[in-house]
Amino acid sequence: MKKILLVTDLDGTLVTSGVDYGRAIHLWVSAFMERFAHQIPHYVGYDRAVSLWALAFMDEFVHQCPHYDDVTKFFLESLERNERDRYFVIGVQRDRFAGSMVLAYQDLCKHFHLEFSEAFARRTFEIGWGFGEISIIPLLSESGNDITTFFLDSMKRLDKERYPKMRAHRDRFPGSMVLAYRQLCEHFHLEVSEEFARRTFEIGLAFFDEEAYRKRTMIPGAAEMLSFLRNPDVEAALYCVTAGDMRVQWAKWRGYNLKRFFPTIAEFRVVKWEKEEILKRLRKLYPYRDAYMVGDSIGSSKNGSGDLWPAYRADFIPIYVAHPSVWDNGDHIDELPPGTISLDKIQKIPSAIYQLPLL
Numbered sequence: 001m002k003k004i005l006l007v008t009d010l011d012g013t014l015v016t017s018g019v020d021y022g023r024a025i026h027l028w029v030s031a032f033m034e035r036f037a038h039q040i041p042h043y044v045g046y047d048r049a050v051s052l053w054a055l056a057f058m059d060e061f062v063h064q065c066p067h068y069d070d071v072t073k074f075f076l077e078s079l080e081r082n083e084r085d086r087y088f089v090i091g092v093q094r095d096r097f098a099g100s101m102v103l104a105y106q107d108l109c110k111h112f113h114l115e116f117s118e119a120f121a122r123r124t125f126e127i128g129w130g131f132g133e134i135s136i137i138p139l140l141s142e143s144g145n146d147i148t149t150f151f152l153d154s155m156k157r158l159d160k161e162r163y164p165k166m167r168a169h170r171d172r173f174p175g176s177m178v179l180a181y182r183q184l185c186e187h188f189h190l191e192v193s194e195e196f197a198r199r200t201f202e203i204g205l206a207f208f209d210e211e212a213y214r215k216r217t218m219i220p221g222a223a224e225m226l227s228f229l230r231n232p233d234v235e236a237a238l239y240c241v242t243a244g245d246m247r248v249q250w251a252k253w254r255g256y257n258l259k260r261f262f263p264t265i266a267e268f269r270v271v272k273w274e275k276e277e278i279l280k281r282l283r284k285l286y287p288y289r290d291a292y293m294v295g296d297s298i299g300s301s302k303n304g305s306g307d308l309w310p311a312y313r314a315d316f317i318p319i320y321v322a323h324p325s326v327w328d329n330g331d332h333i334d335e336l337p338p339g340t341i342s343l344d345k346i347q348k349i350p351s352a353i354y355q356l357p358l359l
């Protein structure tokens with residue numbers, strides 16, 4: 001068997017961390033609604049139901065969940081449309097709202113090409129049923145009193161603005177949440193609660209720790225692929241190069257037990273910004289091996305961002321495994337670099353490298 005060097009990205013390639021941002025957003029919406037909904041004049045939105053539903057959805061479909069912003073907005077819009085249409089037909093009826101939730105979930109599956117789960121449809125109905133007594137009459141709801149959309153839009157703007165300076169710094173996302181909360185207060189003429197601002201920061205941070213990661217699973221096929229390459233007969237040199245906050249990435253290393261595959265600081269490399277330099281250094285350690293770099297982020301031919309373009313420049317063969325949730329963080333996204341191997345599943349890597357049957 002040929003001896004290879006394989007470097008892998010972490011987030012979006014071995015683990016799904018993007019979903020944590022979505023979880024934080026919806027936990028925040030629930031907490032906010034519980035505390036302040038009564039202060040918003042004429043509030044008749046779906047935020048509470050949608051946040052509960054979204055949390056359940058992200059738990060159930062962790063690794064298939066598209067970006068939380070797309071999922072949430074699509075679901076909200078579809079729910080509103082279904083409610084309006086059905087209100088004319090069946091009027092005030094307790095199961096109308098729960099039924100509309102299920103229809104919105106069905107629309108969402110079609111739109112994002114997800115398999116419709118009967119079990120999750122029942123779960124969706126139950127969540128909606130819990131809100132049945134709150135008789136939301138859809139004709140009364142106006143745009144402008146939808147907390148979730150306002151918060152999501154502020155978050156998107158603020159987080160993008162703060163990204164070039166802060167990158168994956170642990171405090172970036174929670175800090176953006178606090179700023180978005182302040183903007184929301186201004187918009188809805190609410191007094192800012194400093195205590196709730198602190199709580200907001202905590203909610204934003206809640207998932208960036210070892211405890212949270214310990215409860216997670218890796219992306220299906222990732223552990224199998226790494227175990228295969230770790231097999232002494234294969235003799236692959238295996239590294240993980242990840243860009244991010246030191247504290248957060250090492251919490252993932254402990255929580256997901258990545259020691260199995262990357263035993264020491266020599267194999268698990270956290271970089272603050274770009275990956276190209278470290279890739280070039282690793283390449284020099286194994287000049288006579290075929291070198292591969294696996295990642296979900298194409299990056300740019302014009303700057304050092306992402307996985308695949310830096311890998312290409314460092315003389316690796318890029319392997320692209322896309323994640324359903326795309327995190328571009330405002331970086332310029334390019335075409336795939338020349339010679340990239342594109343795979344739909346990470347477990348296909350050994351067969352692509354060694355021409356073996358599938359794991």
Ligand SMILES: [Mg+2]
Pocket residue numbers: 009010011012013295296297
């Ligand atoms: Mg990635």
